[in-house]
Amino acid sequence: MFMKKLLLLTVMIVACCSFALAQQVVTGKVTDANGMPLAGVSVSVKGGKRGTTTGPDGQFSISAAPGAVLVFTNIGFADKEVLVENVSSNVILEQSPRSMQEVIVTGYNTQNKRAVTGSISKLSGDEVKSQPLGSFDKMLQGKIPGLLSQSQSGQPGSPAVVTIRGVGSINGSTDPLYIVDGVEINSGDFQSINPSDIESYSVLKDASSTSIYGSRGANGVIVITTKKGVSGKTRIDYDFQYGYTELPHDRLKLMNSAEKLQYEFYDRPDYGTNPFSWSQAEVDSLSKLDFNIKDVLFQKGITQQHQISASGGNDKTHFYLSGSIFDQDGVVITTGLKRYTGRVNIDNSFGNFKVGINSTLGYSRFIGTRENDQYIGSPLNAIRWYNPYISLYDADGNYQIDYLQGQPNPLQELLENNGNDDQLKGIGNAFIEFNLPWVKGLKIRTNWGADFTQDESFTYLDRTTDQGSQSQGGNGQVSRAYAKTFRYLGTTSVTFQRTIGDHDINASLYNEIIHSQSESFAFNGFGLVGPFKNEAGITPGTATNGYIPTVGGGGTESGLVSFFADAVYGYKRKYFINAGARRDGSSRLSEDQRWANFGHIGAAWIMSEENFMQGVRGWLNSLKVKASYGSSANQSLPNDFITRELFGPRVYNGVGGLVLANLPRTLTWERKVEFNTGVEFTMFKARLGGTIELYSNTTKDLFLDRQLSRTSGSQSITNNLGKLQNQGIEVSLNGDVIRTKDFTWSLEANYTYNKNKLLDQNGQQDNVNGIF
Numbered sequence: 001m002f003m004k005k006l007l008l009l010t011v012m013i014v015a016c017c018s019f020a021l022a023q024q025v026v027t028g029k030v031t032d033a034n035g036m037p038l039a040g041v042s043v044s045v046k047g048g049k050r051g052t053t054t055g056p057d058g059q060f061s062i063s064a065a066p067g068a069v070l071v072f073t074n075i076g077f078a079d080k081e082v083l084v085e086n087v088s089s090n091v092i093l094e095q096s097p098r099s100m101q102e103v104i105v106t107g108y109n110t111q112n113k114r115a116v117t118g119s120i121s122k123l124s125g126d127e128v129k130s131q132p133l134g135s136f137d138k139m140l141q142g143k144i145p146g147l148l149s150q151s152q153s154g155q156p157g158s159p160a161v162v163t164i165r166g167v168g169s170i171n172g173s174t175d176p177l178y179i180v181d182g183v184e185i186n187s188g189d190f191q192s193i194n195p196s197d198i199e200s201y202s203v204l205k206d207a208s209s210t211s212i213y214g215s216r217g218a219n220g221v222i223v224i225t226t227k228k229g230v231s232g233k234t235r236i237d238y239d240f241q242y243g244y245t246e247l248p249h250d251r252l253k254l255m256n257s258a259e260k261l262q263y264e265f266y267d268r269p270d271y272g273t274n275p276f277s278w279s280q281a282e283v284d285s286l287s288k289l290d291f292n293i294k295d296v297l298f299q300k301g302i303t304q305q306h307q308i309s310a311s312g313g314n315d316k317t318h319f320y321l322s323g324s325i326f327d328q329d330g331v332v333i334t335t336g337l338k339r340y341t342g343r344v345n346i347d348n349s350f351g352n353f354k355v356g357i358n359s360t361l362g363y364s365r366f367i368g369t370r371e372n373d374q375y376i377g378s379p380l381n382a383i384r385w386y387n388p389y390i391s392l393y394d395a396d397g398n399y400q401i402d403y404l405q406g407q408p409n410p411l412q413e414l415l416e417n418n419g420n421d422d423q424l425k426g427i428g429n430a431f432i433e434f435n436l437p438w439v440k441g442l443k444i445r446t447n448w449g450a451d452f453t454q455d456e457s458f459t460y461l462d463r464t465t466d467q468g469s470q471s472q473g474g475n476g477q478v479s480r481a482y483a484k485t486f487r488y489l490g491t492t493s494v495t496f497q498r499t500i501g502d503h504d505i506n507a508s509l510y511n512e513i514i515h516s517q518s519e520s521f522a523f524n525g526f527g528l529v530g531p532f533k534n535e536a537g538i539t540p541g542t543a544t545n546g547y548i549p550t551v552g553g554g555g556t557e558s559g560l561v562s563f564f565a566d567a568v569y570g571y572k573r574k575y576f577i578n579a580g581a582r583r584d585g586s587s588r589l590s591e592d593q594r595w596a597n598f599g600h601i602g603a604a605w606i607m608s609e610e611n612f613m614q615g616v617r618g619w620l621n622s623l624k625v626k627a628s629y630g631s632s633a634n635q636s637l638p639n640d641f642i643t644r645e646l647f648g649p650r651v652y653n654g655v656g657g658l659v660l661a662n663l664p665r666t667l668t669w670e671r672k673v674e675f676n677t678g679v680e681f682t683m684f685k686a687r688l689g690g691t692i693e694l695y696s697n698t699t700k701d702l703f704l705d706r707q708l709s710r711t712s713g714s715q716s717i718t719n720n721l722g723k724l725q726n727q728g729i730e731v732s733l734n735g736d737v738i739r740t741k742d743f744t745w746s747l748e749a750n751y752t753y754n755k756n757k758l759l760d761q762n763g764q765q766d767n768v769n770g771i772f
Contacts, residue, residue, distance in 0.1 A: 024065070028089040029058045030072060036231035037315050038093060039349075041074040042499045046081065051499045053441070056349055057315060073112075073573070105202050107179045107223040108212060108491070108566070109508065115568050117578040117602030118208030118628045119676050119693055121145065121732070125198035125227075132243045132303040134328055134337045135159050136195040137188075140222075144203045145691075145730035145750035147220075155368045156301075156328040156337035157191035164205055164220030165695060166726035166754040171703040171718065172670050173636030176203075176220040177213060181358040183429050183449035184216070184489060184514065192362030192425040194324045194341040196239065196307050199227045206676035206695060207630025208602035212566050214582040215596065218634040218672045218699070226358060228345050229311040229318035237309045245301040247294070247331050257389040258287040276404060286389040293386055296411055297379060301329040301336075320345040332369055332380070334414050339364040352435040359428035366421045369414060370467075377466035382410035399464075408466035417467055418533075419459035419479075426452045441498030441505075450488040457481045460533050468528070473546040476528030478535055487516040504570035514560040521553035558640040559587045574606035578628075586635045586669075590643045593668035600630025620683050627677040633669035637703065642718060643667045665717050672699045678730075688735040698759070699724045722761040728754035 030041045037058025044051035045062070046069040054060045064070060064084045072080045078094050104111045104120050121144045128139035134157035141149035141160070149160045167174050175187035185193075202223040204210045210217030255263060261283050267273045278286070309322035326339040340363050347356030370378040376385065386402050392411045394400040399412040429449030436442045461468035463476035471477035495508040527539025527547035541548035564582030581599040588594075607613060608623040646662035678693030701720035708714050731751045738745040 024063070024084075025061060026064050026070065026084055026086075026089055027059070027061045028091060030054050030060065030074075030091045030093060031058055033092060033094060038074055041072055041093070042504075044071050044073075044499055044501065045069070046071050048501065051501060053499070105200065105223055105225045106204065106209060106212070107182060107202075107221065108493070108510065109495070109506075111506075111568065114573070114606065114624070115504070115506075115570055115576045115578075115604065116209075117568075117576060117604040117626050118204070118210075118600075119146075119206040119678065119695070119730075120209050121147075121203045121205070123201040123203070125195065125200055129196045129198070130241065131195075132241065132245070132305075132328065133195075134326065134339065135190045136193065136198065137162050137190055139195060140201065140203075142750075143748075144201075145693075145732045145752050146205055146728070146754075147203055148752075153368075153371060154331065155335055155366075155371070156330050157339070157364065157366050158368075159188035159190060162187070162222075164203065165697060165728065166756045168219055168672060168697065168699045168724060168726060169634055169636075169670055169702060170722075170724070171638070171705065172634045174219055175636075176222050177216045178222050178224065180224045180427055181226055181429055181449070182431075182447050182491065183427055183451055184487060185427060185451045186453065186485065189425070189453060191337065191366060192339060192341065192364040192423050193360070193427075194307070194322070194326070194339070194343070194362065196305075196324060197226050197322055197341070197343050197360065199225045201225075206628050207600045207632060207672075207674035208578055208628030208676065210674075211598050211600035211630040211632050212564060212580055212582060213632070214562055214564065214584040214598045215560070215586060215633040215635045215669060217632045218670065226343065226345060226360070227309075227311070227320050227322075228347070229313040229320045231313050231315055231318065234310060234312035237307075237311075239305070239307045239309075241303070241305040243303045245303065245328075245331055247298045250294075252384075254384070255388070257290050260388055261287055289389045289391075291388060291391050293392065293410060294383055296392060297333060297383065297414065298331050299329065299333050301331045303328040316350065317348045318346070330368070332414070334418070335368050337364060337366050352437055354433040354435075355431065357428070357430045359426070361426045362424075364423050364425075366423075367419070368421070376406070377408050377413060377470065379410035379413045382407060386410065413465050413467060416462040416465050417460060419457065421455065421457045423456075424452075424454045426450075439496075442494070442496050444492075444494050446490065446492040448488070448490045450486065452487075453483075453485045455481075455483045460528075462533070463528055471526055472524070472548070472550070473526045473539075475526065475539075475547075476537075477524055477526050478528060478533075478538055479522070479524045480535070481520065481522035483518065483520040485516070485518040487514065489514040502572045504568075504573065506569075507567035508565065510562070510564045510566075512560075512562040512564075514562075515557075516559070517555070517557045519553070519555040521551075523549055523551045525549045556640045557587075560635075561585045572609075574609040576604040576606075578602040578604075580630075584633070584635075588635050588637055588640050588643070589668060590666045593666060596633060596669050596671075598631045598633060600628060602626065602628030602630075620681065621686050622680070622682045624680040625678075626680070627675075629675050630673075632672050632674070634672065634699075634703075635669055637667070637718070660713060663714055663717050665719060667703070667718065668701060668720055670699055670701055670703055670720070672697060674698075687739060688733070690731070690733040692732075693730045695726075695728055695730070697726045704761070723759040725757045725759050726754055727757075728752065 030038045032038055039054055039056045041054040043060045043062055045064050052060055052062045066084055068084045070082045072091050074093055080093055082089055082091055104113050104116055123143050131139050133139055137149055137160045138151055140147055146165045149162050151160050162176055163174055164176050178185050178187055204221040210221050213221055265274050305326045307324035311320040313319055322343045324341045329336045343360040345358045371380055385407050390402050392409055399409045401409050429447055431447040433443055433445040459479040461471055461477040468476040491512045493508050493510045497506045525538030528537045530537050539547045562584045566580035568578045570576045579601045583597050585595045604624055604626040606624050643665055645664040647658040648661035650657050650659040674697045676695045678691055680691045682689040700723045702722040703718055704721040705716040706719045707716050734748040736744055736746050
């Protein structure tokens with residue numbers, strides 16, 4: 001019996017030694033195509049459970065048997081398999097355009113496109129930076145399926161109205177959330193931001209991707225990542241752009257002088273024939289005159305942009321510095337935009353720490369004109385209303401109005417009145433990250449950022465113009481207004497990211513606080529009867545001269561506190577589940593309704609990795625099926641204190657007092673429930689790729705105004721009423737028509753169909769606007 005046990009023990013020892021001898025420690029270094037080390041690359045034994053990641057210097061160490069296959073994966077790079085032949089192996093990873101290895105920035109973290117279960121579209125900043133536009137939101141039009149960017153003005157620097165997957169609110173904001181390097185910025189406030197500093201735009205469209213933003217993500221999220229330095233020699237770039245803009249062809253054909261005079265002889269009601277009693281000689285003389293005032297009011301707008309940047313770094317430190325000047329003349333004379341920006345982005349790794357700062361400062365001056373109204377003093381309206389046979393100047397060279405119909409002289413309105421809007425804008429954030437050495441894959445990060453905006457506007461209305469004559473006292477006006485907004489936020493997170501055999505785990509816990517404060521002041525002075533065209537020319541107001549100045553101003557403040565979690569689990573790199581939850585508390589809503597919970601769940605299946613797809617892998621490179629469901633909300637109300645009982649000042653018979661300005665009411669969040677499903681594919685050696693997605697979004701508890709009895713002292717009150725739905729389909733295709741070593745010609749196309757429907761309007765009879 002003893003001999004049997006001894007023999008069995010000997011066999012087991014020999015077997016264990018044989019297995020140990022079969023294993024060997026494989027070491028090496030992972031770099032990119034430029035030879036720079038890559039940190040955080042996942043290294044695993046194919047078909048096994050062993051795995052590790054590369055260190056800050058790109059080095060790795062893993063136990064593997066001779067003949068085994070090591071799999072190297074990293075966000076933004078193509079996967080690579082290496083056969084174990086030696087105990088040392090150096091690996092070079094190639095970047096992977098149009099593949100499922102593309103890196104997607106979601107604002108709080110980065111994900112491999114392969115693992116994304118939601119609807120996220122990515123656009124490179126280099127694809128649109130050459131467009132001569134002062135506001136980057138206009139550059140997104142036609143580039144992202146489901147995103148509609150509508151220009152409301154052709155003036156330089158004017159923002160667009162952007163909606164993602166339809167209008168999801170009636171009285172609440174429909175603007176998407178804009179995030180720049182983790183910092184929220186105001187929508188429509190982009191004239192002082194340099195688009196050439198932007199590395200990429202990630203547009204988050206469904207609940208799986210936006211739910212992590214909770215009450216701020218109901219209208220979609222546009223995540224903007226600015227350029228960073230890369231390892232290697234310092235690189236100096238100088239970019240120069242020159243172009244011009246002209247008024248497009250006018251499809252509305254206007255009558256010339258002869259046609260207009262003929263029209264005036266028609267027997268029209270209230271006018272009769274020949275209302276101005278023209279003689280035939282006068283008609284013949286005026287018919288020969290055609291003063292095309294468009295040629296006077298419009299110009300060829302010249303655009304110039306200069307930018308210089310420096311970038312570089314090593315395996316520890318990366319930097320990107322830039323400065324730019326943008327100068328654009330509008331197509332309307334006297335209008336234009338001048339912008340000056342600077343940016344500093346730096347990050348450094350030392351030991352288990354990583355720190356960084358991203359900051360930009362911009363100054364802009366915008367000079368515009370009135371538009372989009374029906375006022376006869378708006379210069380651009382005169383294009384349609386000014387008689388073509390009347391000159392802008394009389395025989396003595398003085399300004400002349402259209403005396404036949406009282407139409408002001410548009411050239412006089414543009415040249416004699418002036419004004420400008422100046423903006424100083426600073427956006428910055430700083431972060432520190434610590435990788436815990438005693439728990440592999442666990443890190444702590446805190447990120448603090450701020451968005452500061454200071455606006456100053458100045459307007460001078462000359463007393464000789466129609467606009468100046470409409471001012472109080474009828475003798476011109478000087479106006480100046482100041483506004484300042486400061487928003488800061490802090491996000492602290494704990495993240496565990498690790499690959500264990502066939503299992504990929506990425507889980508994070510977050511705490512976030514956001515505080516915003518704004519204040520403004522404005523005044524209007526009148527009686528510009530002297531030579532000064534600024535505040536020095538204001539006539540002191542009295543009860544008799546009518547020049548009493550007007551002043552105004554205000555301030556507001558709001559806060560948001562959030563706790564949330566997000567996790568992505570992957571199995572065998574082809575099955576992925578993403579889930580998350582968030583709890584928000586907002587100061588804008590009623591005290592008993594200010595806290596709300598949101599969540600999401602999504603799944604993705606890389607079908608092309610299955611064995612039953614082997615027969616089509618010759619032409620189908622990748623195929624992913626995905627679906628997601630979740631909720632988000634909207635807290636964007638007309639003002640920050642709409643739920644409170646508010647009082648305002650009132651003066652009666654010289655005695656000051658208070659008057660009720662806002663009725664208290666109970667308000668909760670506009671809640672949005674979203675479902676999304678779709679497929680992503682690449683084929684023909686990744687020369688053709690695309691996505692097809694279906695979505696259905698429903699918003700309930702809409703912010704709507706309910707009519708009140710006028711005996712209450714108020715006309716209406718905002719309540720949560722009704723339900724709104726958006727359903728649609730998005731298709732996106734992109735491909736390389738020609739692709740060689742030195743030349744690539746690519747084409748992109750996308751199609752979006754959205755159907756918006758009001759499902760329910762509770763209390764519909766109480767929601768009628770009007771005067772009773």
